[in-house]
Amino acid sequence: MYEAKFPEVDECVMVQVRSIAEMGAYVSLLEYDNIEGMILLSELSRRRIRSINKLIRVGKQEVCMVLRVDKEKGYIDLSKRRVSAEDITQCDERFTKAKAVHSIMRHLADQCAVEMIDLYPRIAWPLYKRFGHAFDAFKLSISDSKGVWSTPGIDVDEQTARLLADNILKRLTPQAVKIRADLEVTCFEYEGIEAIQRSLAKGALCSTADAPVRVRLVAPPLYVALTQAMEKDVGIAVLEKAIEAIGAEIRAAKGELVVKVKPRAISAQDEKLLNSLMETLERQNEEVGGDSDGEGEVTGMGNLKIDE
Incomplete structure (x- = not known):
């Protein structure tokens, strides 16, 4: 490497x-x-x-x-x-970066039908010398390609440069982290459903440009609050604020909020399972012939409709 x-x-x-x-x-x-x-x-x-x-x-x-x-x-x-704990952290970070660079170089070698050992001296070694790590140079190239690829020692033709840029863009562009919390919201007073809808709408209004909040019905009284953000801590903070707003509103109506699972980052598999569950419940509702045409979702950007 x-x-x-x-x-x-x-x-x-x-x-x-x-x-x-x-x-x-x-x-x-x-x-x-x-x-x-x-x-x-x-x-x-x-x-x-x-x-x-x-x-x-x-x-x-x-x-x-x-x-x-x-x-x-x-x-x-x-x-x-x-080896100290600090050594382990630094080595882990360097190794993770090196693996990402190696993966990009291997894919590029396959695309160009050349050996990686031929590509490294023409691309990676000059970048390591100038930027400290080729990974940092690759990341910088997404926003400043001219500055990176003008590095002395870089030797690639136009086609190889284009393929490399495409690989870097696909593999190193930051992906938003998806955050989810599982909630139980109940209200057995006269305005029950309206109070729940109002409280969930309060939570959705906590949306920000960086972390929009959605609330989806799973099956009464279970709901999931969702958001996504480039930084996990930002998404969790926004979702926690939304949960506080939901709790304050529903308790004012003599209802109750129970946080079944606190806000946490979820994987693609978690999201797939949730969507599968939602589809299953939707089919069951259609078979029963429910009288609601709602979407079962609350957002901070539109009208409130919840299947209850």
């Missing part, structure tokens, strides 16, 4: 454990073409080792510090016990 064939002494690297022996553990350095290294038994832990299998497992990825490098013989000695 990097121009240097071997890591430097005191550098922290990401490794994968291949086997465990009496002297220690044999590992592959994932960022350096899977060359072999060894974590010495004495460098596994600061504490007394009672069972090596409790400290390290075959197949697991670990962050290690480089102790010695013999470039002629290819020997690399590593330490796990000298």
Whole structure:
């Protein structure tokens, strides 16, 4: 993943454990073409080792510090016990970036029918030298392509440059995080349904340009509050504010709000399951022949219609 064939002494690297022996553990350095290294038994832990299998497992990825490098013989000695929590965080971040760059370069190599080893010197190495990491250069190229691709040493033809730009745009453009909270809203007073609708509308009005709020009916009295934002913390904060507004309004009408599940980021699979459930309930309602033509959704941008 990097121009240097071997890591430097005191550098922290990401490794994968291949086997465990009496002297220690044999590992592959994932960022350096899977060359072999060894974590010495004495460098596994600061504490007394009672069972090596409790400290390290075959197949697991670990962050290690480089102790010695013999470039002629290819020997690399590593330490796990000298790695700090800060080292782990920094190495994880660098490795994640390097994997993203590697993925883009591999896809580009396939598209251009060339070897990756031919593309790296023409694209990645110059970017690493100028920007510190090719990933940061790739991200910057989305908004400043001219500034990035004018880097000395870059050598790509027009077609390759276009394919590379397309790959970067597809893989590195930030995606909005989807946030969801599960609510139970009830009101058994005379204005019950109207009070629930009014309270949910209050929540939807907490929408912002960066995080629009929607409330969807699952099945009375269960609702889901949804939003999406570029930053997870922003989306969660907006949804929490919406829940407070819903609670204040429904309690004023002598109803009740119970937060079944607090706001959290959801995956594409979670969203798929929710949509599937909504479709199933909608079909069941049609079979029963309900008398409401609502959409079962509240937004901060339009009329309020809830199937109840």
